[in-house]
Amino acid sequence: xxxxxxxxxxxxxxxxxxxxxxxxxxxxxxxxxxxxxxxxxxxxxxxxxxxxxxxxxxxxxxxxxxxxxxxxxxxxxxxxxxxxxxxxxxxxxxxxxxxxxxxxxxxxxxxxxxxxxxxxxxxxxx
Amino acid sequence: xxxxxxxxxxxxxxxxxxxxxxxxxxxxxxxxxxxxxxxxxxxxxxxxxxxxxxxxxxxxxxxxxxxxxxxxxxxxxxxxxxxxxxxxxxxxxxxxxxxxxxxxxxxxxxxxxxxxxxxxxxxxxxxxxxxxxxxxxxxxxxxxxxxxxxxxxxxxxxxxxxxxxxxxxxxxxxxxxxxxxxxxxxxxxxxxxxxxxxxxxxxxxxxxxxxxxxxxxxxxxxxxxxxxxxxxxxxxxxxxxxxxxxxxxxxxxxxxxxxxxxxxxxxxxxxxxxxxxxxxxxxxxxxx
Numbered sequence: 001x002x003x004x005x006x007x008x009x010x011x012x013x014x015x016x017x018x019x020x021x022x023x024x025x026x027x028x029x030x031x032x033x034x035x036x037x038x039x040x041x042x043x044x045x046x047x048x049x050x051x052x053x054x055x056x057x058x059x060x061x062x063x064x065x066x067x068x069x070x071x072x073x074x075x076x077x078x079x080x081x082x083x084x085x086x087x088x089x090x091x092x093x094x095x096x097x098x099x100x101x102x103x104x105x106x107x108x109x110x111x112x113x114x115x116x117x118x119x120x121x122x123x124x125x126x
Numbered sequence: 127x128x129x130x131x132x133x134x135x136x137x138x139x140x141x142x143x144x145x146x147x148x149x150x151x152x153x154x155x156x157x158x159x160x161x162x163x164x165x166x167x168x169x170x171x172x173x174x175x176x177x178x179x180x181x182x183x184x185x186x187x188x189x190x191x192x193x194x195x196x197x198x199x200x201x202x203x204x205x206x207x208x209x210x211x212x213x214x215x216x217x218x219x220x221x222x223x224x225x226x227x228x229x230x231x232x233x234x235x236x237x238x239x240x241x242x243x244x245x246x247x248x249x250x251x252x253x254x255x256x257x258x259x260x261x262x263x264x265x266x267x268x269x270x271x272x273x274x275x276x277x278x279x280x281x282x283x284x285x286x287x288x289x290x291x292x293x294x295x296x297x298x299x300x301x302x303x304x305x306x307x308x309x310x311x312x313x314x315x316x317x318x319x320x321x322x323x324x325x326x327x328x329x330x331x332x333x334x335x336x337x338x339x340x341x342x343x344x345x346x347x348x349x350x351x352x353x354x355x356x357x358x359x360x361x362x363x364x365x366x367x368x369x370x371x372x373x374x375x376x377x378x379x380x381x382x383x384x385x386x387x388x389x390x391x392x393x394x395x396x397x398x399x400x401x402x403x404x405x406x407x408x409x410x411x412x413x414x
Contacts, residue, residue: 073381125170126166
């Protein structure tokens with residue numbers, strides 16, 4: 001009799017554990033789908049907005065350098081690449097390129113201004 | 127008392143020193159005449175390379191690169207630019223749609239006209255280069271102008287350079303034309319201005335470091351630079367113009383290049399060619 005009682009109890013316990021296990025996996029699956037939905041919601045929002053504004057700043061710096069004949073070779077290329085990175089959703093890459101282009105634009109302008117007046121080098125003697 | 131005298135002396139010395147330094151500083155800013163510039167330009171190179179005969183500067187880097195010169199002389203035995211000269215001759219003689227040719231329409235003294243350029247155009251108040259004059263002629267006769275760096279321009283330039291070989295470089299900066307001197311000064315400024323990410327000027331390579339190596343290449347001296355253009359460059363695999371080379375140089379120092387035959391490069395050509403006054407025209411030529 002005791003044996004029967006013990007077996008019955010163990011079956012009940014196993015069944016209840018199994019039920020709770022099923023419930024947990026169902027909950028996990030539900031959470032996963034919700035998380036997926038969340039990601040989709042984020043993706044729907046416009047990406048790299050801050051980076052895009054930095055690209056505009058960089059392009060303005062490039063234009064300023066160009067206005068005094070001081071644009072560097074690769075600045076426009078970096079800006080183009082940054083735009084492409086924004087389109088591809090690669091915000092970090094876009095930011096790095098915009099930063100580089102901005103610095104080149106600023107340095108190009110400063111360089112051109114520093115060379116505005118003709119300074120004959122010391123080795124050129126009259 | 128002693129301290130006061132010392133102080134006065136010190137003041138006197140420092141005033142003199144400052145005045146001297148100021149004068150030195152100012153002298154480097156004062157613009158010299160084109161003649162004295164050319165004299166100083168010539169002196170710089172003749173002092174730097176005392177063994178090089180002056181007339182040899184028309185040969186670019188091969189003026190000072192002995193082993194390179196041997197190769198170049200071998201190349202010149204069967205010049206790679208010859209087919210371009212032939213094509214150019216055909217272009218020169220081919221009538222436009224209106225029946226006129228370059229000679230009858232625009233250049234009656236041709237085809238040996240290269241030595242007349244760059245020149246100050248009194249009517250247009252700008253430096254006129256030969257490729258620009260050729261394109262103006264084409265446009266005036268209802269023809270399509272040529273591209274300035276690649277293509278047919280190199281054929282006709284090779285032919286015209288060949289016809290002017292041996293003529294003296296003689297760029298005139300008319301004294302009664304203030305615009306001409308201003309253009310010359312702009313060209314001079316461009317030559318000595320540092321630009322690009324590498325912060326180099328034209329003079330950094332072709333004056334200050336002429337004769338030294340940049341990687342495996344010997345930097346050519348600026349004196350006589352325009353003489354051999356257009357040049358067949360092995361790197362290009364074709365003939366190219368002086369302004370194409372300007373573009374390449376600017377890109378190499380990581381600066382954005384200017385428009386070929388735009389005001390910047392035209393003025394630069396005016397200054398650079400004037401510095402070689404007295405040397406011979408020797409184009410077309412072959413280069414690495």
